[in-house]
Amino acid sequence: xxxxxxxxxxxxxxxxxxxxxxxxxxxxxxxxxxxxxxxxxxxxxxxxxxxxxxxxxxxxxxxxxxxxxxxxxxxxxxxxxxxxxxxxxxxxxxxxxxxxxxxxxxxxxxxxxxxxxxxxxxxxxxxxxxxxxxxxxxxxxxxxxxxxxxxxxxxxxxxxxx
Numbered sequence: 001x002x003x004x005x006x007x008x009x010x011x012x013x014x015x016x017x018x019x020x021x022x023x024x025x026x027x028x029x030x031x032x033x034x035x036x037x038x039x040x041x042x043x044x045x046x047x048x049x050x051x052x053x054x055x056x057x058x059x060x061x062x063x064x065x066x067x068x069x070x071x072x073x074x075x076x077x078x079x080x081x082x083x084x085x086x087x088x089x090x091x092x093x094x095x096x097x098x099x100x101x102x103x104x105x106x107x108x109x110x111x112x113x114x115x116x117x118x119x120x121x122x123x124x125x126x127x128x129x130x131x132x133x134x135x136x137x138x139x140x141x142x143x144x145x146x147x148x149x150x151x152x153x154x155x156x157x158x159x160x161x162x
Contacts, residue, residue: 025138028053028131029121033087033111036098041085041111043137050082050159051133052152055113055124057089058100063128066146067104073149073156074108080160081135084108087118089127134159 032042054070056063074084086108088097094112101110113119122131132141132155141155 025134025136025140028133028137028139029118029123031087031118031121033113033118035109035111036101041109045083045085046133046137048081048135050135050156051085051131052083052156053085053087053122053131053133055087055089055119055122055127055129057091057127058096059092060127062146066128067106069146069149071104071107073152074106076153077156077160078107082156082160086110088112089119089124090114090116091127132156132159135162 028043028046030043032040035041052070052073056067058064070084070086086106088094088110090113094114097110097112100106111118122129126144128143128146130143130147131139132143132152134140140159143152
């Protein structure tokens with residue numbers, strides 16, 4: 001009987017520790033930027049969709065390397081409760097961003113973070129940096145550099161199934 005009570009006590013303590021030590025998903029930082037056509041995009045646009053937010057810029061070698069995979073992901077999940085949002089950083093002029101989007105046919109919403117307010121809110125310092133956001137607007141994962149897109153797809157599929 002004492003062994004059973006000890007095991008139960010250990011299990012209860014373990015559950016309580018896990019509850020305290022495992023952080024809940026935190027809400028994505030507030031942002032409000034116009035897309036390249038001038039339409040405002042903000043946190044409100046995250047609700048109800050799994051979102052991949054990609055901080056990038058056209059002259060960033062890592063950004064350019066991963067962009068075909070980001071484009072493919074946007075196309076692969078078209079018509080589902082999923083979206084990609086690209087937030088270009090002001091290391092290149094906005095005209096370069098427009099040209100890049102046109103040349104490569106980016107099939108997702110792109111914004112220009114001219115004063116880096118969104119980048120600061122999200123805490124990005126290295127590019128590319130991406131965030132996977134759930135349907136409630138909570139950050140699930142942060143990817144600094146190019147992520148393993150096979151793993152990203154698995155995460156997206158899990159979230160879409162919820």
